[in-house]
Amino acid sequence: MPPSEPATSRDDPAVMREAWRTLSVVGLASMFSGLSNSALNVALPAVAREYDASATASSWILLSFMLTQTLLMVSFGRLADLFGRRSMYLTGLAVFTVGNLLAGFAPDAWWLVACRVLQAAGAAMLLTNSAALVTGAFPRHRLGQGMGIYLASFSVAQLLGPTLGGFLAEHVGVQWLFWSNVPVGIGCLVWGVVALRPVPRSGERLSLDVPGNLLAFLGLGCGLVALSQVTSLGWSDPLVIGGLVAFAVLLPTFILVERRVRDPLMDTRLFEDRSFSWGLSASFLNAISNFGVVLLVSLYLQAGGGEDALSAGWSVLPLAVSALIFSAASGFFQRWIEAHTLTVLGNAATAAGLAVLLLLTGAEVNDAAVMAALILVGAGSGLFMPSNTQVLLATMPSERLGIANGMRLMLQNTGAVLGTAVILTVLTTPLPFELRRYVFSGTISEVSAEGRLDLVTGYHWTAFTLLLVCLGAMACSLGARHAGLRASRRG
Numbered sequence: 410m411p412p413s414e415p416a417t418s419r420d421d422p423a424v425m426r427e428a429w430r431t432l433s434v435v436g437l438a439s440m441f442s443g444l445s446n447s448a449l450n451v452a453l454p455a456v457a458r459e460y461d462a463s464a465t466a467s468s469w470i471l472l473s474f475m476l477t478q479t480l481l482m483v484s485f486g487r488l489a490d491l492f493g494r495r496s497m498y499l500t501g502l503a504v505f506t507v508g509n510l511l512a513g514f515a516p517d518a519w520w521l522v523a524c525r526v527l528q529a530a531g532a533a534m535l536l537t538n539s540a541a542l543v544t545g546a547f548p549r550h551r552l553g554q555g556m557g558i559y560l561a562s563f564s565v566a567q568l569l570g571p572t573l574g575g576f577l578a579e580h581v582g583v584q585w586l587f588w589s590n591v592p593v594g595i596g597c598l599v600w601g602v603v604a605l606r607p608v609p610r611s612g613e614r615l616s617l618d619v620p621g622n623l624l625a626f627l628g629l630g631c632g633l634v635a636l637s638q639v640t641s642l643g644w645s646d647p648l649v650i651g652g653l654v655a656f657a658v659l660l661p662t663f664i665l666v667e668r669r670v671r672d673p674l675m676d677t678r679l680f681e682d683r684s685f686s687w688g689l690s691a692s693f694l695n696a697i698s699n700f701g702v703v704l705l706v707s708l709y710l711q712a713g714g715g716e717d718a719l720s721a722g723w724s725v726l727p728l729a730v731s732a733l734i735f736s737a738a739s740g741f742f743q744r745w746i747e748a749h750t751l752t753v754l755g756n757a758a759t760a761a762g763l764a765v766l767l768l769l770t771g772a773e774v775n776d777a778a779v780m781a782a783l784i785l786v787g788a789g790s791g792l793f794m795p796s797n798t799q800v801l802l803a804t805m806p807s808e809r810l811g812i813a814n815g816m817r818l819m820l821q822n823t824g825a826v827l828g829t830a831v832i833l834t835v836l837t838t839p840l841p842f843e844l845r846r847y848v849f850s851g852t853i854s855e856v857s858a859e860g861r862l863d864l865v866t867g868y869h870w871t872a873f874t875l876l877l878v879c880l881g882a883m884a885c886s887l888g889a890r891h892a893g894l895r896a897s898r899r900g
Contacts (some may be wrong), residue, residue, distance in 0.1 A: 420746035424548060431546040435539045436562040438597045441590060442532050443563045446474065447570025447729075448577070448586050448601055450704045454851030455578035456586070464517035465638070467849035468833050471589035473522045475829060477529035478536070479822040483599045484622055485537040494538040494545075495605045501534025502601060508758075513588040517645050524587075538824075541814045542605075544802050551649040551888070552666055552798055553748070554740035560795040564733035564787075568726065571703065575722030594599050618670050624663040629753050629823065632656030634844075636705040636830040675816055684749075687844060688801045689820050689890035695793055696824025697876045699759055699830040703728060705735065706743030706766075706779065708836065709850035713864045718851075724776075728783035728790075733790025748796040749890035755793025763787035763879055767872040770875075773834055793886075828875070839863040 416896045449471060457467045489497040499777065515521035547555040577585045584613030617714055635652025661706065667673040707721040707880045715726070742751060762785030765778055801817050840853075844860045849852040854861045 423776040424453060426553060426608060428543075428546040428548075428551070431542055431606075434597070434601045434604050435542050436559055437503055438601065439539055439562040439571075440533060440558065440566045441593045442535055443526065443566025444570045445509070445587070445590060446471075447703070448568045448574025450574075452578035452583065452586055452718050453704075453705045453708070453726065453849060455718050456521075456583050457518075457846075457850040458852075459583045460518035460521065460861060462846075462849070463505065463684060464837075464849055466518040466522065467846070469522045470518065470525060471829055472633075472826060473531045474525040475822060475826040476630070478533045479527045479633070479819060479826055480558075480626055480629050481533035482537050482822060483627075485533050488542070488686075489534075489538050492857060495544055496539045498542065498605070499537070499598065499601050502594060503531070504528075505535065506591055506598065507531075508586040508825040510591040512554075513584040527537030535622065535819050536812060540798055540802060540817075549647060551578050552633045553743040553795070554806075556799050557737055557740035557795045558847060560731055560739075560798070561737040561791075563794075564729055564736050564791065567703070567729035569731055570650040571707065571722035571725050571729070572719070573591040575719035577716070578718045580719075598850040609805040618667075618673050620666050621663065621670060621673055621675065624666060625658055628656055628663055629657030633658065633823070633826050633830070636827060638833075639830065639834045646811075651776045676813075679813060679816065683892035684803060684889050687885050687892055688752075688797055689817060691756070691793075691882050691885035691889060692797055692801075692817060693824040694878050695759070695797075696821045697765065697828035697831065698879035698891060699786065699790050699793075699828075700874070701828040702763075702766075702783070704829065704835065705832050705868070706783070707874075708832075708851075709864070709868050712848045712853045713861055713868070715854050724779070725783060727780045728787040729796040731787025732791040733787075735788045737791075738796055739792055742792070743796070743799070748799045749893050751792050752794035752800065752886040753823070753883060753890060755789045755791070755796065756879060756886050757789070758785050758792065759789030760876060760883060761877040762789065763872055763876040767876060790840055797886075799868045800893070828878075830887070831874060832871055835874055836864070836867040837871065839866045 415697045451469065453470065456462070456470060458480070460466070462470070471498045485497060505528055508524055508531055511527065511549040512521055512524035515524050540556070543555050544552060574586055577583070577589065632655070635649045635656065638646070638649055644650075664677060667675050667677050680689075694790045706725055707718075710716045710721045710724055711718065739751060746754075762782040765782035766787065796818065802813060805889075837848050840860055840863045842849065844857055844863075846852060847860065848864060848895075853864055
């Protein structure tokens, strides 16, 4: 942070008015896009029953969105730097809204998956530009506050999504999980056209990294598709093995190519900053351990506990409330505690919550323990995400914000996909293949008493796996903090 910013810029009403207008668009649109996934995490059993979806199709209703969004993230970050973040952002709003409209008309599960891919393309345009728009609009000394409020919008989506998704799925119809977003999307688009300041193109010569785009698409695609199919095919299936081998070969090839091209898709020079590298690693591991907790608990409550979607939605609310409070307050915490330290504390809180889920939840669910665990996980998310984003982007030059943010979001979303795949895989591993579809439809307790006991075992295996990953994220945050302190001493 520059220590001697002119006093007049601190209270410049024109600058702050523009910043708050930008934040109002980005926050509202982020909440709107976040509602889709948070609602489906709880309503997935109702959707699976509505379309009589297999275990594979049920998994892909979630994973197709996350996979597509991840694959497009970095490419859209580069295109936004070339063509302008405002244009890309408004296009993303339009595409995401159309995707929701079409998803409501999907005749079967696989058509719904296709519509989710379209939604993901729009969401990638939004996410790769959101934090960059906020960072570019706010003065550096107010960035922590702006980033905290922006990320709190996702917590609002987590707060509203599970209850809204459960209510719509149980009492209105699963189609309205998507149609209810359409008028909100139209409103966001109109307000974005009015409120976002037009930004002229940079004039930079257009130079897309075609080899990098292809290698990233093939490498990430093979790896994530393989991981997502473990649930239905098993680790020994040729498709899973082949996908993982292809990923292992294409990843180093991608890195070598990116070091040689003039305008790379991913600027590997950014990894020379050890604090940035450790921070990205922490973001990746935190996403694995954190993003799927709502899915894990809601699936267990419905499949193992026999609750309906609305009741499960109410049960996971403490996580969203806690995340909202701590995310909104993170900017104020940074007045007394440095952002690097808050990332460590955030991971520690998440680890504590996962430990409670692991140790205190048995075959009979302890509601108080689950609530305490979800509050801790939410607090950890609220502290970690805005603080880590602040650390990664605050020192970036404006012309590299798109690429740096795209890299952050790509790894974060890769972690979210991997975390979802881990949950769907480990949770159902103890069950026979023929019973796994009943976990996704929420009816395993009605079909097989032994299957329900196997589900409890899978639940504990999953919580233990997520805890180990979270401890790794905390170690990376400590590494980023130490690297940042060494850099500040040298400076």
